Amino acid sequence: MKRIIIIILSIILFTPVLEAQRKSCRKFHLYAECNANPGPRFKYDGQSRSNIIGVGDQLIYNLVFYSSREYNLSFCTSEYFEPIHIQLIDAETEDVLYDNSEDEFRQVITMNVDFTQRIKILVEIKAESMTEEEKMEFLGCLGMMIQYKKS
Amino acid sequence: MEKLSVGMIVLASLFYLNGCNSNQSKKKTDGFQYNDSTKLSDIEVTKSFIYLFPSPGDVLERFYEAEIPYLPEFLHDPDQADSYLTQQDKALNMGVYLADIAYTALFYRTTEAVEYLDAIQDLGGELNISSTAFESLIKRAKNNIGIRDSLVSLSNDVFYNMVDFLENSGQEHTVAVISFGAYIESMYLAVNSLETYEEGHPVIQQIRELKYPMENLMNQAESESDNEDVQAVLRYIDELSKIYSEIAEEKTTAKVTEPGVINLSKKKAQPLSENNFKDVKESAIAIRQKIVETN
Structure with missing residues (x-):
């Protein structure tokens, strides 16, 4: 009986924590290190986002990128969750256009776009310094800051 | 015990x-x-x-850069904001006004922009969007009258704040409806800025590019399709999607020029034909008419 009560109370306590954490991630990209100034004339792109993430979660953002623009994509998370694995995928063909695991897991990417197109960005955290137990246990914030200028 | x-x-x-x-x-x-x-x-x-798309300000800025003229006769009347009775009409027209504020801001029409901000705030209240999402922006608008860039950035912030509030209060279906209202108004203003089709005209190119946010809007709306208001939006999107599906897409090629730098290009994009333009224009005008009309 005691055990059941403990389990149920844990669920009660855990649910609000998740909700609070979700809310605290809302503007993570605006305050975390991914909000660096990439240079003059860059503007904020409203497709920038922050989400809650855990190991094993794959966030697949579907975005529109416009022609004749240079985009600066910057991703950030807690250092315990690094490295961040990022793939840029052609939304029409599902071809992987770029994979940062072949580029030293860079978290800042410059993208020059010739034609307006839809691109999927797949993001997952590797959390290489965490133990398997910790990976199961922790959730954190992931920020994606997008800035652009005319090229 | x-x-x-x-x-x-x-x-x-x-x-x-x-x-x-x-x-x-x-x-x-x-x-x-x-x-x-x-x-x-x-x-x-x-x-x-996660389906994302540019704000109405971002979409209309592309048309502004293509040098469309300012045509206020095509804007919706902000005084009609209190004429809509259903949640669906309120949300759709909220989107229309969000595009209108972006349009007036781009053309540096500050008085009109503030009128749209008032209309948006009124409708926002009826859609249960917290007034805190707008209050500081209204103050900012009134303090920055005369500064074009501030007004443009403010019109974008109105959209972002509203989306942020709705997404975080479990009202994703309302975002889908409002976003479609903003999308169709942007398209309506764009197609009316050109009387006849001109091959290679930058505005024609921009109208073609409206295909991409529409596809994200469609995917987003499909994810919320158990909501009746979203189902109505999906019927409109389906009409536009049939026209845009006639335009073939080329494969994207990516080249990593140096570490962390990628160039994305296509061989050549199929342009919008005269028939495509005619169809898009007719649909945009008809859908927008249905949205703004009051019963």
Whole structure:
């Protein structure tokens, strides 16, 4: 009986924590290190986002990128969750256009776009310094800051 | 003790049921996030799809750069904001006004922009959007009258704040409806800025590019398709989608020029034909008419 009560109370306590954490991630990209100034004339792109993430979660953002623009994509998370694995995928063909695991897991990417197109960005955290137990246990914030200028 | 334990279990079970709903909403944690889970070793792999698109200000800025003229006769009347009765009409027209404020801001029409901001705030109240999402922006608008860039950035902030508020209060279906209203108004203003088709005209190119945010809007709306208001939006999107599906897409090629720098290009994009333009224009005008009309 005691055990059941403990389990149920844990669920009660855990649910609000998740909700609070979700809310605290809302503007993570605006305050975390991914909000660096990439240079003059860059503007904020409203497709920038922050989400809650855990190991094993794959966030697949579907975005529109416009022609004749240079985009600066910057991703950030807690250092315990690094490295961040990022793939840029052609939304029409599902071809992987770029994979940062072949580029030293860079978290800042410059993208020059010739034609307006839809691109999927797949993001997952590797959390290489965490133990398997910790990976199961922790959730954190992931920020994606997008800035652009005319090229 | 036994009675106390039973009482606690009942109480805890009630909370647990609430927790089940939270788990349901955990499937849609931040904004438009739709999950698909598979099991890989001990860690469950969950794919979440998040559909994003530019603000009406970003969309209309492309047309502004293509040098469309300012045509106020095509804007919606802000005084009609209180004429809409259903949630669907309110949300669609909220989107229309969001595009109109962006348009007037781009053309540096500050008085008109503030009128649209008032209309948006009124409709926002009726759609249960917290007034705090707008209050500081209205103050900022009134303090920055005369500064074009501030007004443009403010019109974008109105959109972002509203989306942020709705996504974080579990009203994703309302975002889908408002976004479509903003999208169709942007398209309506764009197609009316050209009387006749001119091959290679930058505005024609921009109208073609409206295909891409529409595809994200469609995916987003499909994810919320159990909502009746969203179903109406999907019927409109379907009409436009049929026209845009006639335009073939070329494969994207990517070249990493140096570490962390990628160039994305296509061989050549199929242009919008005269017939495509005619069809898009007719549909945009008809859909927009249905949205703004009052019963």
